[in-house]
Amino acid sequence: MSKRANMSGNEAISNAIRQINPDVVGAFPITPSTEIPQYISKFVADDLIDTEFVAVESEHSAMSVCLGASASGVRAMTATSSCGMALMYELLYVAASDRLPIVLAAVNRALTGPININVDHSDTMGAKDSGWIQIYSENAQEAYDNMLMAHRIAEHPEVMLPTMICQDGFVTSHAIGNILLEDDDKVKAFVGTYDPEKHILNPEESVGVGPYSIGAYYMEMKIAQFRAMENARKVISDVSSDFEKVFGRKYGMFEEYEMADAELAIVIMSSAAGTAKDAIDNLRARGVKAGLIKLRVFRPFPAAELAEALKGVKALAIMDRSDGFTGNGGPLGSEVKGALYGRTDGIKTINIVFGLGGRDVTVEGYEEVYENLEKLKSTPAEEIPYCIHLGQREEK
Numbered sequence: 001m002s003k004r005a006n007m008s009g010n011e012a013i014s015n016a017i018r019q020i021n022p023d024v025v026g027a028f029p030i031t032p033s034t035e036i037p038q039y040i041s042k043f044v045a046d047d048l049i050d051t052e053f054v055a056v057e058s059e060h061s062a063m064s065v066c067l068g069a070s071a072s073g074v075r076a077m078t079a080t081s082s083c084g085m086a087l088m089y090e091l092l093y094v095a096a097s098d099r100l101p102i103v104l105a106a107v108n109r110a111l112t113g114p115i116n117i118n119v120d121h122s123d124t125m126g127a128k129d130s131g132w133i134q135i136y137s138e139n140a141q142e143a144y145d146n147m148l149m150a151h152r153i154a155e156h157p158e159v160m161l162p163t164m165i166c167q168d169g170f171v172t173s174h175a176i177g178n179i180l181l182e183d184d185d186k187v188k189a190f191v192g193t194y195d196p197e198k199h200i201l202n203p204e205e206s207v208g209v210g211p212y213s214i215g216a217y218y219m220e221m222k223i224a225q226f227r228a229m230e231n232a233r234k235v236i237s238d239v240s241s242d243f244e245k246v247f248g249r250k251y252g253m254f255e256e257y258e259m260a261d262a263e264l265a266i267v268i269m270s271s272a273a274g275t276a277k278d279a280i281d282n283l284r285a286r287g288v289k290a291g292l293i294k295l296r297v298f299r300p301f302p303a304a305e306l307a308e309a310l311k312g313v314k315a316l317a318i319m320d321r322s323d324g325f326t327g328n329g330g331p332l333g334s335e336v337k338g339a340l341y342g343r344t345d346g347i348k349t350i351n352i353v354f355g356l357g358g359r360d361v362t363v364e365g366y367e368e369v370y371e372n373l374e375k376l377k378s379t380p381a382e383e384i385p386y387c388i389h390l391g392q393r394e395e396k
Contacts, residue, residue, distance in 0.1 A: 118358025
């Protein structure tokens with residue numbers, strides 16, 4: 001049965017991995033994800049799991065270990081952050097194109113430079129088009145729950161794509177929270193076993209992993225990846241529905257907060273959503289029709305569902321915790337605006353880049369965002385900037 005536990009997001013993720021008991025973990029430490037391989041190595045030393053823990057010399061090697069393990073037909077996992085993910089970059093594409101259902105715990109941290117160990121989403125957003133499923137977590141409970149669902153999603157025969165479970169560095173990864181930890185046997189039953197037909201050690205199947213693909217075949221392989229990512233939409237919904245039936249906690253592609261009659265709304269991801277919800281509560285008490293959509297699944301992107309959820313909104317702020325350096329805002333802004341185009345007309349929209357390198361945004365800061373959205377309602381569309389930055393010091 002469920003039990004209450006006080007633990008950080010890193011510890012919650014590590015306990016999920018312990019309960020899953022993967023066959024192989026290849027990992028190299030990098031702040032703020034270092035604790036995860038530390039916990040795993042201790043679980044191995046204490047005979048709590050029989051995982052083969054491979055301590056490697058770099059994150060590139062960590063993903064190489066996972067590639068080889070997954071290709072041989074076993075469950076493989078790793079964890080990383082920031083420049084560690086950047087060093088894996090080449091192999092992220094290999095994992096996705098070879099349809100290897102590796103699971104990665106991504107602890108979001110600003111991508112150097114200048115060097116910074118605090119949270120933003122530049123690391124995982126840099127990998128957004130690599131072909132990995134991406135699921136984001138607001139708190140330790142969601143990080144734990146998302147990890148329990150990850151293998152069911154990644155290993156589904158109609159998906160077979162690598163999956164990263166993301167949480168905010170230090171804000172979620174190191175802060176202690178009260179969570180529900182599920183029974184080991186119940187988790188094992190939910191996650192199930194992994195016994196793929198096609199892998200390189202199966203003598204009954206001829207399988208090639210990582211072949212050279214000439215122009216006559218390359219596009220078809222990419223279309224197969226595209227279809228797998230499309231299939232992941234239903235699989236994520238189905239697995240989330242099963243999770244609710246077993247454990248009682250409900251998840252969708254995104255969470256709607258006070259959206260039933262919202263005229264002013266923001267779209268946001270991960271831990272910052274909690275602070276924004278407090279601002280909404282304050283504004284609702286003053287009669288302001290404020291709402292929020294917290295995106296959980298970034299890949300595959302729920303474009304049609306998001307447009308439907310936002311159709312009654314008059315002014316919208318899209319909150320990006322990374323900058324695309326395009327002059328038009330960040331990657332979330334581009335995705336949401338693309339989702340709305342041709343589906344929902346008349347919403348005054350602005351992209352706001354915030355919280356880079358761990359810069360804090362307070363409840364009052366989010367209330368100011370909604371105050372500006374109220375003004376945006378009556379601002380001519382041609383006068384609305386594509387993007388602004390929130391919380392930076394003024395230039396002298």
